[in-house]
Amino acid sequence: MSDSFTPTEMMTVAASRALKSSDVCFVGIGMPSAACNLARLTHAPGITLIYESGTIATKPAILPLSIGDGELCDTALTTVSVPEMFRYWLQGGRMTVGFLGGAQIDRYANLNTTVVGSYDKPKVRLPGGGGAPEIAIACGEIFIIMPHGRRGFVEKLDFVTSLGHGEGGDHRARLGVATKGPTRLITDLCMFEPDPWTKEMTVVSIHPGVTRDHIAANTGWHVKYAADIATTSAPSAEELMVLRELHARTRRAHGDQA
Amino acid sequence: MSEFMSLADAVAENVRDGDSVAMEGFTHLIPHAVGHEVIRQCRRRLTLIRMTPDLIYDQLIGMGCVDKVVFSWCGNPGVGSLHRMRDAIENGWPQPLAYEEHSHAAMANAYEAGAAGLPFAVFRGYIGVDLPRVNPNIRSVTCPYTGERLATVPAIRPDVAIIHALRADRAGNVLLEGIVGVQKQAVLAARRSIVTVEEMVDDFGPRSPNAVILPSWTMSAIVVAPGGAHPSYAHGYYKRDNAYYRKWDEISRERDGFLAWMKANVLDRGPEAFAEQRERLSLATAGAP
Numbered sequence: 001m002s003d004s005f006t007p008t009e010m011m012t013v014a015a016s017r018a019l020k021s022s023d024v025c026f027v028g029i030g031m032p033s034a035a036c037n038l039a040r041l042t043h044a045p046g047i048t049l050i051y052e053s054g055t056i057a058t059k060p061a062i063l064p065l066s067i068g069d070g071e072l073c074d075t076a077l078t079t080v081s082v083p084e085m086f087r088y089w090l091q092g093g094r095m096t097v098g099f100l101g102g103a104q105i106d107r108y109a110n111l112n113t114t115v116v117g118s119y120d121k122p123k124v125r126l127p128g129g130g131g132a133p134e135i136a137i138a139c140g141e142i143f144i145i146m147p148h149g150r151r152g153f154v155e156k157l158d159f160v161t162s163l164g165h166g167e168g169g170d171h172r173a174r175l176g177v178a179t180k181g182p183t184r185l186i187t188d189l190c191m192f193e194p195d196p197w198t199k200e201m202t203v204v205s206i207h208p209g210v211t212r213d214h215i216a217a218n219t220g221w222h223v224k225y226a227a228d229i230a231t232t233s234a235p236s237a238e239e240l241m242v243l244r245e246l247h248a249r250t251r252r253a254h255g256d257q258a
Numbered sequence: 259m260s261e262f263m264s265l266a267d268a269v270a271e272n273v274r275d276g277d278s279v280a281m282e283g284f285t286h287l288i289p290h291a292v293g294h295e296v297i298r299q300c301r302r303r304l305t306l307i308r309m310t311p312d313l314i315y316d317q318l319i320g321m322g323c324v325d326k327v328v329f330s331w332c333g334n335p336g337v338g339s340l341h342r343m344r345d346a347i348e349n350g351w352p353q354p355l356a357y358e359e360h361s362h363a364a365m366a367n368a369y370e371a372g373a374a375g376l377p378f379a380v381f382r383g384y385i386g387v388d389l390p391r392v393n394p395n396i397r398s399v400t401c402p403y404t405g406e407r408l409a410t411v412p413a414i415r416p417d418v419a420i421i422h423a424l425r426a427d428r429a430g431n432v433l434l435e436g437i438v439g440v441q442k443q444a445v446l447a448a449r450r451s452i453v454t455v456e457e458m459v460d461d462f463g464p465r466s467p468n469a470v471i472l473p474s475w476t477m478s479a480i481v482v483a484p485g486g487a488h489p490s491y492a493h494g495y496y497k498r499d500n501a502y503y504r505k506w507d508e509i510s511r512e513r514d515g516f517l518a519w520m521k522a523n524v525l526d527r528g529p530e531a532f533a534e535q536r537e538r539l540s541l542a543t544a545g546a547p
Contacts, residue, residue, distance in 0.1 A: 083443060134381075
């Protein structure tokens with residue numbers, strides 16, 4: 001390692017490493033988009049990135065602010081309509097990975113992006129599900145990137161927007177869902193994978209400099225750890241350089257109209 | 259057969275109090291100029307349908323035009339909340355707002371069912387989630403061939419569809435390119451439609467035989483409204499005004515500031531405001547990002 005890095009950079013780099021060059025990835029906006037494009041610009045140049053606006057195999061030089069920035073269409077292999085995207089490409093089972101973020105998550109990686117509080121009288125009205133409810137069941141597997149914190153990592157969700165492992169165990173299979181669901185959860189403190197039997201998200205790797213106390217203080221449930229815990233490799237000089245250049249290009253492009 | 263009209267006439271003739279109105283455009287080509295005209299003409303009790311309510315629905319809701327929203331994702335993309343929509347839902351200002359919430363897949367399928375003349379859409383979705391508990395329009399059927407249980411939602415059949423496209427030819431046919439969203443489906447599903455365009459051309463010229471073209475006889479009114487998608491963008495004409503989306507967060511946060519901004523920038527202005535923005539953000543003069 002040749003440089004210091006922020007927890008968010010560690011999270012984005014760790015998330016990017018989860019992707020393979022052979023993946024066909026349905027990309028959520030925000031942090032998933034940064035991780036997916038970092039993967040494309042480093043170890044996974046062949047990855048196919050797909051955004052729900054209909055852009056297939058897009059190669060944006062800057063990160064889009066929205067899910068349908070012109071940059072995505074300009075650099076895509078092809079752009080299809082939104083009904084075609086959801087019917088043929090997502091429901092049709094063409095995606096190996098869906099990459100999501102969320103506002104609230106529970107120990108089985110179910111996600112809430114709908115409301116805090118009750119649905120009819122919400123304390124906070126969040127944006128809602130968008131593509132997530134069907135991304136969560138149609139993609140081969142799901143990666144989730146979310147900064148750790150007590151507000152987001154909760155014992156019980158106020159609302160289930162998209163299905164993770166439900167109540168755990170074989171719940172997905174009992175609901176008739178054949179895909180794997182969340183196989184990785186990457187935060188700014190550590191990485192989780194589901195326990196093979198209970199499907200509870202279990203810490204498998206801790207980022208450099210982070211303690212178990214730190215993880216416990218930021219998680220709303222009693223965290224379980226795998227038998228073998230790795231320390232996440234710190235970002236390499238190349239990973240950091242590519243990520244920072246990507247963000248710098250993005251800032252210049254989005255700021256130039258102010 | 260479509261008819262070329264002024265923005266004011268197109269709205270006066272096609273959008274009525276109490277209508278269900280779908281203004282579509284998936285980030286690209288959002289029909290802001292028409293939305294502002296609807297606000298200026300003080301339409302009331304509208305049901306607004308849109309996959310991704312963003313700034314234009316925030317403005318319509320904050321100005322008291324709307325009774326109900328049907329949507330699948332509400333937010334200022336990449337920035338945060340829609341403060342006016344949240345104020346209506348959470349505090350009933352300026353009036354209570356009913357809403358019917360779906361997923362993107364459900365709404366995309368529902369538009370397609372509407373365009374196809376079917377009563378409902380069927381798809382694989384809404385499994386293991388809470389939306390069907392709070393939205394009675396989400397139901398299911400059992401596949402007669404495989405026995406699989408599949409989700410259903412009613413077709414979307416708006417009174418009026420409103421979209422922004424790139425060009426119209428003199429015969430009133432309309433061309434869309436780039437991120438085409440659900441606009442074609444929305445127009446074909448609706449009883450009436452208003453389509454604004456960046457420009458009128460004599461002929462579309464060389465193009466792919468598979469270009470997305472709406473024939474003149476599928477639409478009601480066509481309006482030449484340069485810049486009419488601002489602050490969203492028009493492929494090949496001008497870029498998305500991302501700085502404006504960021505500024506909206508501040509403009510819309512407080513009721514008074516919002517109302518003052520709407521008076522200065524919408525009520526006291528007309529379609530020329532959009533042409534000015536197009537000039538400022540033009541791809542020809544501003545340079546590519």
